[in-house]
Every structure is written in C-alpha cells, then in structure tokens.
Amino acid sequence: MKKILIANLVLLTGLSSIAQYTYPATKMVDSSDTWHNITIKDPYQWLENLKDKEVTDWFKAQSDYTNSIIDKLPETDNIYKGMLMLDSIWPDKIFKVRQIGKLFVYFNLKLDEPKVKVFKRNGETGKEELLASPDMWGKNYNISNFSFDPYQKLIAVTASEGGKEIDVVKFYDIAKNKFYIDSIPGIFYGFTGKPNQVVYMQKPTYDVHVEVPDIDKVFKLHMLGTDTLQDEVYLSYQTNPDLYLLDNSKYVAPFWSDDLDCKYEFLTRSSVSPYMDLYYRPINSKGQWKKIISMEEDDAFALNGAGNQLYVSSKKNAPNGKILLLDLNKPDIKNAKTIVPEKDIPMGGIDQSKNFLIIPYTKNGVLMSNYIVDIRTNKVSKLPFAENTNLTYITPYNKETDDVHIARTGWITPLQFTYGNLAAPTKGEKTFSFRKSVKYPYVDEMKVEEIEIPGHDGVMIPLSIIYRKDIKLNKRNPAYLYSYGAYGYSTGSGFSTDFLLMAHKGVVIGIPHVRGGGEKGENWHWAGYKQSKPNTWKDLNSSAEYLISRGFTSPEHLSCEGGSAGGILIGRAITERPDLWACAVPQVGALSVVRGEFAANGAINTPEFGSVKNINEFFSLMEMDPTLHVQDGVKYPAMLITTGWNDPRVISWMPAKFAAAVQKANTSGKPTLLYVDYNGGHGDSEDKFVGMKKDAQKWAFILSQTKH
Template identity: 30%
Template structure:
C-alpha cells in the first residue's frame, strides 16, 4: 500500500485497489506527434486515439471500458448505492421536461412517469392525458435507446413536430404527427439536430434547419457549416422543401458558414424573424421579412441586428419584437422594437433587473405584461413587469429555489405556468394567477420519505486575486468539521451558464452517507452577469480553475474536508475546471470525476462540434488565442512523475458535443504519468452521448458509479 492511499482503508478496498492498479499497469504506448505552433513545440503522444474508428483504438476502448466496469462493480456497497438512488428517484415522483401551452386548453409536455426509463411526449386536454410519442417503443424494437430531443406543436394544436434520436447521439430526425389520429405525416426528415423548428401562423407549413449531407471526403468540421432553413408545406414530401435562408441560400446577407439559422413566427403577426447563432453562443444576428414573401421566392431579408448588438433571446408579438440584450446592460434588460421602423436605437426599454439581480429569461403575456426570471445567486426568482413599470415587482413564491417559466407562445392565457425546485426539494409545477401560486395538476406530489435534516449555506471564497467566489455548501445538520467528511466540489464556469438550485435525487444518497456538496460559481459563469463571465473567458480562463483551487483550499481550511476526503467534478466544458484544478494542485484532492469533459482544448476545434466553440475558447490557429488554449488544455498540462489523485473519466461513445477521444487521451496520459499508484478508470457507455437522452436507468447507474468511486478512494466504501 502506498502512503498516498491511506492506512485507514479496509482490506476489501485495498484488494480492489490492487485489482484496478494491476488492470492499468501496462500504459498504452505513446506515439508522439510534436507540432510547432506559433513558436511553441506541443507534444501529443496519444493523438492516434482521436481515430476512434481504428480497430486497435476500438479494442483499447473496449478493454478500458471493461476494466472500469469490473473495478466499479466490485466496490463494496456500489450495488446498494444504485438501489438507493433508484428508490430516491422513484420517490421523487413523475419527472416533467419542457411544457408548452397552446390555445384551446391544450398542454404538450415531456413526461417520465415514476419508474419509467424515458420521457414520452404527452398531450393534456380537458383534464385528460394522452401519450403521443413513446420513444421506449422504438428502443424495445431496435435494442437502442431513443429520446425526444425537442417538440413544437402547431398553432392550432392539430399537429406536432418533434425530433427523435438514438443512442444519445442527438442526431435527430424531424417527425410530424397528426395529433388527433396519431398518424405520421410524411417520412422522417434527417439531419434536423437543432430545435430551430417553427410553424407558420396558419399551421399549414413549417420551417426547420437542416444540416448538409456530408460525403466520405468531408471533414468532421464541416458538420455544422452551410446549413439551410427549409420551408415545407404540410403533407408534401421533404424533397419538395425549399431553402429560404442560410449561408449558401441568401449569399447577399454575408452570412458566415457557421451561421445556423432558424425562423420565428407568431400568430397574428405579418413578420418573420430569422435568427442565427454558432449553436453555442447566445448572441445572434437578426433579419426580418414579411411572411407573405415566402410564397414569392426567396424573401427580401433585412438585417436589424448583428452579433455585436448582444441580443440573446427574442419573442415576436404582432408588430413588435421583444428581446433580451446585454448591450449597455451587463446584467441584461428587456427591449421592445417596432418592426415597422426596425432601428435598435429606437427600441424602448421595458425591464431592468433589481439591484444585484441578473435577468436570465423572459416571457411575454397579454398586452405589455412580461414575466422575467431573475437570478439571485443560485436561486431564480420571478418578477412581473406591467406596462410602464421598468423596475417590476417581485412575485412571491412558495419557497426559495429556481423557478423556470413555461412557454405560452401564442400568448393565449392570462396566467403563468412555471416549475419551482430546490437543492433538496423536488420540482413542483405551478400556475400563477393574481399573485397566487397553485398546483397546476400536471403531476402528483412527490412521496419522498423523511430524510436527515439538511443545512444549506452560501459562502464567498477569496480567490487568488481577492475576487469573492460564491459557493453553496449542502450537508447534514450537525456536521463535524474534522476534515473527515467525503466532500465533492463541482463547478462549470463557461458560456455564462451558472450553477442553479435544482433537485437531483441522487444527491440525497451522497448526503445520507455524510457527504458534503460544494457547488461553486467560478468565473466564466454568469452569476454576476457579463463581467463575471468575461473574467473566465479565453485569455482570462485561468481564473476558472484558480477559483476552483481557492474553493478547495477553503473547504480544507474550514474543516469540511481534507486532501484524503476531497474530490472535484466537472462536466462538459466543466472538464476544464476540474482537469486544470487537479493538474494545478493535485495535492488537494483524493479523487476527481472528469464527466464528458473537454480535455484537449488545443485539438478540440478539429472536431465536428469543436468548431462551434471557437467563439468561447479561441482557436489554436490564432497566435493571440493559442497560449490560453494550451494553458486550459488538461491533456497538455499533465506532467510525468506527479502523484495525481484517482480519476474516473466518464464518456458516452456517441457524444456529439465532446468527442470521446478527449477522455481517452486524458486517461492514457494520466495512466502513463501519475506516480501515485491510484487508479485511472475510463467508464464508457456504448448507448450514451453527452447525457442528453440518457434513460433513468443509465443516470442512476452513472451516479452510483461516481459516488461509489469517490467513497472508495476516500476510504469510506462499503455498507452504510
């Protein structure tokens, strides 16, 4: 047993540790590909793992996945952990996803009933619920998990369009269904990945964004380039669809090849608005034309806003466009623009956030009334703005948590529908009318058994430069600060997305075991608006993981954890947070979870989705941006002979957002470099992607693996 492993571990845990180390005792051969970039020699010993179609790479991935599975399954108490998480999930009741209310009392929503694996698309009308689409039926037929990626009802409620994908790939095909009969209208339309699907006001035709069909000679980076917005009349075959917007369609607009477009319509409005993004940045260019122009050829689109106008969200109503922007408002504001004179300088300010708040989203009601979701730390509150009331009024909610407004795109209702959840409180879907919230009747109340009393504490941690980083601590009341508590530090820190109070029943299993959850809004998040985001962006990205290191030091100094009981976790772009925190200060951590993480930021842009993230992280081809990319790349910062903590890398083989080779390369490099003797496991799922569309069973198993791995490495594995 090495000194780093700790003398307090049980004999069973030691035996498992030895098994895992034996399984990984033969590091993968390095085949270095040195490359000089802007005068810097960059070594890449496992570049060949990027070719996951290579049979040898496939064999290695399968072997690594099997070894990880065998090691995880032998952790004492792991099976009991999964069973407990499943019990807690069932006790949380039905789970609802997106909810859309349409005129005539029709409510469409995604629902995963208690004990079921996957979300179904259902319609509620007149107090009765009817299943429209059950992806589990397709999964049973093919043996491959299927998921609904998005859905859009027609304005008259007679049809619904939805995207269906397989194996977590998010590679959705567009389906159209007649609601009354359940009959499919036409054949599925492939390569409609993004939810840029809209019905025209008469509900007789639809527009959608379709990616090009790539040939074998095309690079992966071509995937999202030169997409087109197609217009299809209901009942016609997809071959009759006409391209009406896009880089190769409307060349006179000067669109970039990466401008992925969608068109917004609204009943009662003669206008249509085309919006473009690179699929990751929320800022967009906007163009307008009249709906009637679709029938006369390519519309005469007029640009009304560019990326630099910083418009991130829009809503169309009659002659006016309502939008959320950070132009001149680092915490955002809501504006109103008359499309008959569409100059942004003439736009009217409708709503500003309260002191210290950040407007996260908004929805228009009848007339000039609007409701905004306003961030206050990890809580999301609601604020009602009446005509002429720029400051708005706070809405009283049943408890402090995160409120999510649901869509009423036709503005057919005088009330509001929202879902409220908290760190330890299951979601409730509520109807707000006259300032009073009542149950919306879409799901029965959760039936969670009474658990331990939980304490939630918000702290602010001084970072390396004095900036105060907000962090939420969750643990059982009466916790002893003796450094012996299993503690998990998590953060994201990219795109301005913030950690928000949300309910995950698996967390309760961690808290029951005496665990501490530490959730930080490091720089790169938007918890304090745009300045906080830009302080963890491109060249300033090191603040993201330096904030993480500061939070880890705080947890140890305050006695919540110690280096033998502290772990860090990051997901997706949060892989930069966790990977660089661990490689910067490995002595602070017992273990780490790299969950579908960005591990090689230098090579990322040469992948299908990586090219869409250049706007967030930069390009290695740019000499000014390259140094920051190299510094934020965990793979390139791993050093030989360093005693790194135990690492569990998690990835789905069908991940369309962060290619699986990110985790593969980081795992191989860590296995070869680490001197601690602690295991580096690569957990792979052949029917998963980035987590979108994963079944309840898959999610329960994943959390059981994560928590069991951490408890094992902290010397606390085994029955409770």
C-alpha cells in the first residue's frame, strides 16, 4: 500500500509573527511517527524529553516570559482582594467530619492558614486540638486524606509533595494519642483485615515523568511497630503473572472490606474506565484469586458490602445504573438479584451507613434526588429529609450508626450543613456547633437558568447560565464557558465563590454539560467518546453560539476554560472555530494526544481515548488532537495554557507542544502564554493563597482579553 504523508498542520518556528509578543525561541526538528501507513510529522517531539537540559531551559524561558506578562495585569490585585473578602466569610472551612465513639476528626482550612490541617475534638463541645499538620511531612507537602482502620483504633493520615500525588502516610494511635514512628517505603494503599496491618505499593522510581509498567509494581504487607525489612510480598507479577496486563491498559490494586464480618479479600483490575474486573479469595489466605466480575461484560462501576453480601452498581443493559445483590459465598453475577432497578436519570456513587445504602440520582448533572436501601430488608425508599436545593449530599460519618451529614448547595446556594439519622428521621435535623453555615454577599443579585439548547446535530444539550439579574442583553458582556466532557464525569452545580465574584463583576457564566460527561447517563458518555468525541467540542461551540444569539455576549467578549481531559474540549473548540472565541484557558490540558499513550500515565487512558495501535481509534485520536489542528496564518484567541511540572496525569509536554505550535501559527496579535507551576501538579497549588493568586491572574487575563 502506498504511504500517505500527512504533514503536521503547523510549520513550527521560534518567534511569533506579531512583534508585540516575542516568545522564547523554539526549534523545529525532523521527527515523525508512522502508524497504519500514515506519517505524522512532529517537529516538537524533542520537547517530550523532560530530562534534557535544553528542554528544561525552554520551559523555564516560557515560564519567565509568561510571568513577565501576567504579573502586570491590572485587574489581578482587585480580583485577589475580592477573593480574600469572600474567603473571610467562612473562617473555618471544616469538611470530611468523621466520628469514632465521642471523638470527632475533620479537616479544617482556617482563615489565615495557607494549608489544610487535621483536627480532633472529644465530643461536639470539646476543645479543638491539632492532630496533623503538613509541616510534619516537609515544606512543600499538603495533607491529602485521612482514614480509619476497620477496628477503629488507628488513623492513617497521608500527604503528598508538590502535586505529585505520591501519598506518604503517618499512623496515629487513638488510644495512645501519638503517631507511630513507622515509615512506609512505598505508597499507602489501605488497611488490611488484620489489626495493625497495612498494605503498600513499591515501584522502582516515583518520578512522575517516568513510566513504570504495572508488572514492576509490588504490593507488600507491613505490621505497624515492626521493621519494614520483615515485610512480605503480598502481590506482584512474580507471584500472580496471570493478573497483569503487559500493555499497562489496566492496573491491579488489592483492598479489604472495612466490615469485619466479611470473610473475603479483594483486588480490582481497572483503568480510567468507570468499570472494573473484580477478584476475590478467602481472607488471610494465599489461595488462588477468582474472577467474579468482568470489566468488559458486567459494567460494574461501584461496590458496597455488608458481611458477605456484595452490592454491585452496574450499567449492564442499564445505562443509568442499577444495583445488584451478590452472595460472595456463591458469587454468580449473571444471576444476581436486582434490588434497585434503573431509573430515568443517572445514578451516582453509592455511600453506606451502618444499615443503609445511599443512592444519589442527578438530572443533567445539576438536580439531585436521593434514595436509600435498608440493607436488612433491601427495601428502597425516598430520602426522608428535604431536598430543596440543586444538590443534597448525604454522607455517613460514624460507622457504628446511621448518622449522616446533610450538605445542601447550588450554583447560588452556599453550603448549608445539618445532620440527621436515617433510621430515625422523625428526630429531625440538627447542626454541629463547630460547623457553621454562612451567607455571602452578591447572591441576591444572581439569576440561574437551567435550559437545553440544540447541538450541531439537533441533540439537546443541558446548559446552566449564571448572571446578574440586571445584565443587559446588548452583546457586550464578557462571558465565560466552563466544561469537561470526558470519562462519564458530570459537572455538578455546587457553589463557587469564583463564579459568584465574577458574575458580580458582570461576567456571564455558562456551564455546558457536553457529551462525553455523565449528565444524561452512560449513553451521554458514549456520545462523546473515541469516534464520537467531536460531539464534545461541538457542544461547547453550540453553547457559545446560543449565548451570542440570546444577546448575552459576542465573540470578542467570549472565553472558555477546561482542564485535564477538558483540554481536548477547549483545544479543539478553538481550533475548529477560532472566530468564536476571544480567550481560552486550557488548564493542565491533554492538548497533544496522538502520542499520549507513550507518556508516563498514558496507556491507562487508552480505554477512554483510544490507541494508535487500533486503526479506527488512531483516526479518532488524530481528529481530537488539538496540536494537529493548529493551522499557520489563522487568527487564534488569546490563550493562557497551564501545566504543573509535577503533574502525574497530564505530562507537561502535552500543553507545551500545543503552546509552541500556536505561538508560531497565530496571526491575531493576541498572546499565547505557557504558565508552568513548578511546585504544583494536576491543577492543585502550593497553598491556599498561592492558588487564589493564580486564579486571580487567570481571571484578570480573561477580563483583559474579553474587553471587560
């Protein structure tokens, strides 16, 4: 077959053709890849070697150049002061409250503190005491989580350095009121079914820029208080080669139920797909692992347990989700009993109290209703508490009871906290004296519309719009669209002080619930996936056209933002319709995806986006790759393209190659800036104040480019 030569659509040089932006020089190299007899020239492939000094110098030059511009934006200080004012209204940001006996443990981000800490108090009215602070780990660490062991005697507190998402754990003994001295030589994966025993994973390197095949990862067991040299291998490629895939498209992870009546231990084999393979064997045995759920056949996306009963959330022949009951003593998923059938709106992630499953359903990603299942009888009923806001989150906080936190929120409804008991709802709702609900200014100025608008093919796209009531439909308002559209994830309607502040300043905020997300169930996900991925960015552009047609804004005032996999959405929306946008902010975005599977975290994403090894998926990847669609001589919108140097999910060369391509090709006279956060990872920040300053700069950049 004759080779077809497809030249990269951008001819790359180092300098912008517009004199006012003289970008750092970027060389071209003669590099290319050939798949399925199609050759793609890739003159920026040299940027993928993040260990090379020439590459790191290039990133540093881009970073310095970007900072020299955004540090001078006139609106930044004003926006930052507005953020600080709104932040001060909720001085103690308390979240993830959990209880053991009378002891409450929770996160608190205090008003003048830059980072989250873990606190405890003995009883609701007890004195608040510090349990863990990030400086216990080191200078650039942030606490990421805490969890209890199944015997409720220990607390594991994890922290990660500089956005790397490599959890370093410390163990706190509740009765002794002190931390163990144990230092785990690997990544903490949880408690096992034995008292004082934990499981962790080791790999040859923890460098986020280096791919580690799944077969090189080893899981070990550690008994607290003992030398780690005594730790035994629990799971590895050498012990169980049949469980590992050599293409790294799935990864293996063991786990144990926190229900001490469960007599089995488990492992999943999963990827970015919402589904999983599930294996099990008798607890504390060295028996063979038995597969009881298949990713490809059973579409199981969540698990809950009660003793030896397993509740399986599945989308098999039920794209909105159903719940099956599986007896682990005789597991047969094909004949499992359906206890919660599919509804006409999508099911979310299941939570569990002592006697109840809590099942949220959310229409279009923005309107939630909850049901509960009594696991003693499997009776299904409506949540016995009022649901009078967009979202009502029900979270159990005491393993031994049916007590639950109730958090109500919406686009313009700040979080309101109460608690109640699912088994005794007639006792009503109460509030914790240490967890306050607050009121914000500007809320009464706002109006929210929840509508559906026609997409490019006539399919109706949910669109949320937030704006000031007195806004004039004169086409001159700055407007901002945020979306994601991948993995079946929905963009929820939670309260955002950023959105509130910017809407107060006259910005029209739009959230299109585009295909590829989960707002209308799994069918909505499949409608923006691999070969159907173009629907994702076309839905965003349709939403932009709708705002224009209503008179909210016009192209010279219109901006968009998306992050991570949402980089595909933003990158392709603006390369397909550059005339539609004034400004774009792809945050830590997947902006160069054809070679994405060869990045350190790339292969695990092939179930969502595809692989170049499959000819159909290869063509889909070419179509969704923003860098391949940059064309020389086109007038592109202003762009603030961001990356975190420690990002373990979207490697920095992906946004870098796109930024370099646009810097050459663009003839609009608008800036194309690459922001590099050397202390951050996948969109997180060094601390609260650094994060707020970054957000203020982002909004100042958007306003400067949308003629605010």
